[in-house]
Structure formats: structure tokens, C-alpha cells
Amino acid sequence: MLAILGGTGIYALDEVEVLEEIEMTTPFGEPSGKVVRGKWGMHELFFMARHGAGHKLLPHEINYRANIFALKSLGVTQILGLSAIGSLSEEMAPGDFVMPDQYFDWTKGKRQQTFFGAGIAAHVSMAEPVSTNLVNWVAEGASQCGYKLHASATYACVEGPRLGTRAESHFLRQAGCQVVGMTNVPEVFLAREAQICYATLGIVTDYDCWMEDPAMHVKATEIFEQYGQSLGNAMNLLGYLMKCPLPEEEPEIRTALTYSLLSSRELFTPEQRLWFEQLSL
Numbered sequence: 714m715l716a717i718l719g720g721t722g723i724y725a726l727d728e729v730e731v732l733e734e735i736e737m738t739t740p741f742g743e744p745s746g747k748v749v750r751g752k753w754g755m756h757e758l759f760f761m762a763r764h765g766a767g768h769k770l771l772p773h774e775i776n777y778r779a780n781i782f783a784l785k786s787l788g789v790t791q792i793l794g795l796s797a798i799g800s801l802s803e804e805m806a807p808g809d810f811v812m813p814d815q816y817f818d819w820t821k822g823k824r825q826q827t828f829f830g831a832g833i834a835a836h837v838s839m840a841e842p843v844s845t846n847l848v849n850w851v852a853e854g855a856s857q858c859g860y861k862l863h864a865s866a867t868y869a870c871v872e873g874p875r876l877g878t879r880a881e882s883h884f885l886r887q888a889g890c891q892v893v894g895m896t897n898v899p900e901v902f903l904a905r906e907a908q909i910c911y912a913t914l915g916i917v918t919d920y921d922c923w924m925e926d927p928a929m930h931v932k933a934t935e936i937f938e939q940y941g942q943s944l945g946n947a948m949n950l951l952g953y954l955m956k957c958p959l960p961e962e963e964p965e966i967r968t969a970l971t972y973s974l975l976s977s978r979e980l981f982t983p984e985q986r987l988w989f990e991q992l993s994l
Contacts, residue, residue, distance in 0.1 A: 715959055716759040716784045717951070718794040720896060722940050724762040728952060729753045739786070740988045741778035741828070745770060748783060754955030759787055763794070763896060771874045772895035778825050781903040786991055790962055791847060792904055794897065794913040795947060797940045798868070799921035801882065802891040808943050809861045810950075811915040812848045813868035814841075817890050818898045821872045826899040828906050828992060833985055834975040835906070842901050844910035846960035851914055854954045860946055866891040868915070870898035882923035893921055907992050908969050910962050914950075916943045 717726065729751035736747055749760040761780060764770045784792065798811060805811055816839075829835045848864055855862035869890035871877060877885075877893070885893055897913055904911035918940045970993050981989060 714759070714788045715756060715791045715793065716761065716787075716789040718780070718792060718900070719760065719762045720794065720796040721764065721768065722797070722944055723795055724764075724766055724768065725749075726751070726753065726760050726948075726951075728948065729758070729760060732757075735787070737783045737786075739779045739782040740984060741782050741825070742776050744779040744783040745775060748787065750787075754952065756955050756959065759784060759789055773820075773823055773872060773874065775896065776825075777900050777903055778828060781900065781907050781909070782828070782988070782991070785907045785909060785994075789909060790967065791844065791910040791959065792912075793847060793851070794900065794911070796894050796896055796913050796915050797918045798892045798894040798915040799919050800892055800917045801869070801886045801921055801923060802866075803920075805863055805866065805891060805917055807917050807919055809863060809917045810855055810947075811863045811866050811892050811917060812843075812851060813866045813892060813897070813913055813915060814843045814845075814848060814864075815867040816842055816898055816901055817867055817869045817885070817888060819869050819871050819885065820898055823872065824899055826902065828903065828988075831985075832976065832980065832982070833989065835970065835973045836975070837902075837906050837969050837973040839902055839905060842905055842911070844912050844960075844963060844966060846963055847910055847912035850957070850960040851912065851950070851954065854950055854957065858950050858953050860950060868897055868913070869893045871895055877921060879922050882921045886923055892917070905966065905969055908967050908994075910966050914947065916940055916947060918943075
């Protein structure tokens with residue numbers, strides 16, 4: 714079962730035939746908003762607006778654990794997120810699509826990063842955090858639609874909500890990052906803890922602020938302008954993908970907890986047992 718997480722500017726999918734709007738609560742609190750169950754093309758799917766209706770949540774205010782757990786409890790096994798991103802590489806130009814395959818966490822420890830703790834010790838491998846099959850599926854669709862897509866990049870996740878300094882932009886470039894954003898961490902890692910195949914379709918809006926020309930430095934209003942121009946292409950690409958079979962789910966992702974749990978399940982509280990069993994499905 715596929716879920717689409719809409720980022721900046723994507724608060725609904727007009728192309729989706731809405732079957733149900735679901736209000737949810739989770740052991741980890743309230744998600745960003747209602748989950749839409751709908752049909753698009755040959756697929757039934759779920760949709761959630763990451764920032765909530767009308768973009769009410771800043772990146773650090775999003776309850777990532779609740780979002781991922783809500784989708785997991787609905788039977789979601791694959792997530793495709795959409796995100797606005799800045800480019801730290803000249804070849805990844807505004808308007809291009811980028812699908813990161815690696816992540817560099819440059820947040821400040823304010824976000825709940827894991828489902829585990831409070832008596833449950835687990836260490837899930839994140840060496841390859843993204844579903845290769847999902848990336849290849851989207852990349853093939855982009856090729857068929859004639860869109861430029863970079864299928865490999867390292868995404869630096871910063872805390873926000875402020876935009877970065879030039880020193881920070883140069884630091885991230887020197888660290889080997891090609892794109893920067895504020896929302897994919899801890900989302901990508903929580904998806905793996907929940908044994909969900911995950912990938913992000915990033916839409917490049919700007920060159921952050923590493924270039925010498927001040928006219929090229931990112932401004933919030935310009936982000937939304939460029940992003941708005943690119944959303945049509947993103948929706949066309951999704952529409953094409955909804956006519957194609959979903960990619961196969963990688964067994965190593967769908968069984969990620971098998972060799973990760975250190976604690977004895979006999980010591981779990983009844984509440985912990987319930988949500989851990991849900992994650993383990």
C-alpha cells in the first residue's frame with residue numbers, strides 16, 4: 714500500500730478520488746492532520762499533508778512519529794514524500810527533480826528521532842536509508858515523461874525555520890551534500906524503523922546561498938514561486954506513475970526490526986507491546 718506525503722504547497726491531491734478522510738490519534742500523539750484514503754489511476758493510496766492543512770506547521774513542529782505511525786497502522790508499506798529542496802550543486806538546477814539516497818542529519822536534537830527508548834532498546838541499520846526500488850520506479854517515470862531527475866544525492870537536513878548562512882551552506886557542500894532541506898529527518902529514519910519502504914521526490918527551488926552572486930541567494934518568496942512552477946510537472950509525473958504497477962518491496966526493509974531489537978519483549982508494558990507489534994508488521 715502506497716502513501717504520498719505532501720510537502721510545501723501540496724495540501725491535497727486534486728486528481729485523487731477521495732474515498733474517506735480519516736482522523737487519527739497514535740501512541741505518539743496527533744499527526745499533522747487527516748489522512749485521505751483515495752484512488753488515483755490503478756492504485757488505492759493514502760495521502761497526508763506533512764505541514765498540515767494550509768501549511769500550519771514549521772518543520773520542527775511536525776510530529777513525525779505520529780505521521781509515520783498513523784500511516785503504518787493503516788497498512789502503508791511504501792511512502793513517497795514530496796519536498797522543496799535547495800541545491801548545493803550547480804548541476805542540480807532549480808526546477809530539476811532530485812531523489813536523495815543518503816541523508817546527513819544537521820538538526821539540533823529538538824525532534825523526536827526514534828520510536829524507541831523508555832525501556833525498548835533497538836538499533837536499526839540506516840546504511841542505505843532509501844528504497845532503491847521506489848527511486849528506480851520514479852526515475853523511470855520521469856524519463857518517460859521527459860523530466861530531468863537526479864537519482865542519487867546526499868540530503869542535508871537542517872533545523873530551520875530560518876534559512877542558512879553562507880558559512881553553513883559551504884560547510885554542507887564540503888561535507889559532501891548536494892541538496893538541503895528541513896523535513897526529511899527524522900521522517901526517513903522513522904519509516905525504516907516502521908519497516909516502510911521510503912523515498913523522497915525533491916523539487917529544487919534555489920541554490921541556497923553558497924554562490925558568490927547575492928542575486929542567487931535563496932529567498933522564501935522565491936522558493937514558493939519556483940516550487941509553484943514545478944508542481945505541475947510533479948503532478949504530471951505522479952499521474953503517470955499511478956498508471957504503472959508499484960515497485961516490489963525490498964525484504965530487507967520490510968524486516969528491518971528482525972535483527973535490531975535488544976530488549977526482551979517480556980519486559981514491555983502492554984502499551985509498548987501493542988505499538989511495537991504494529992511496527993513489526
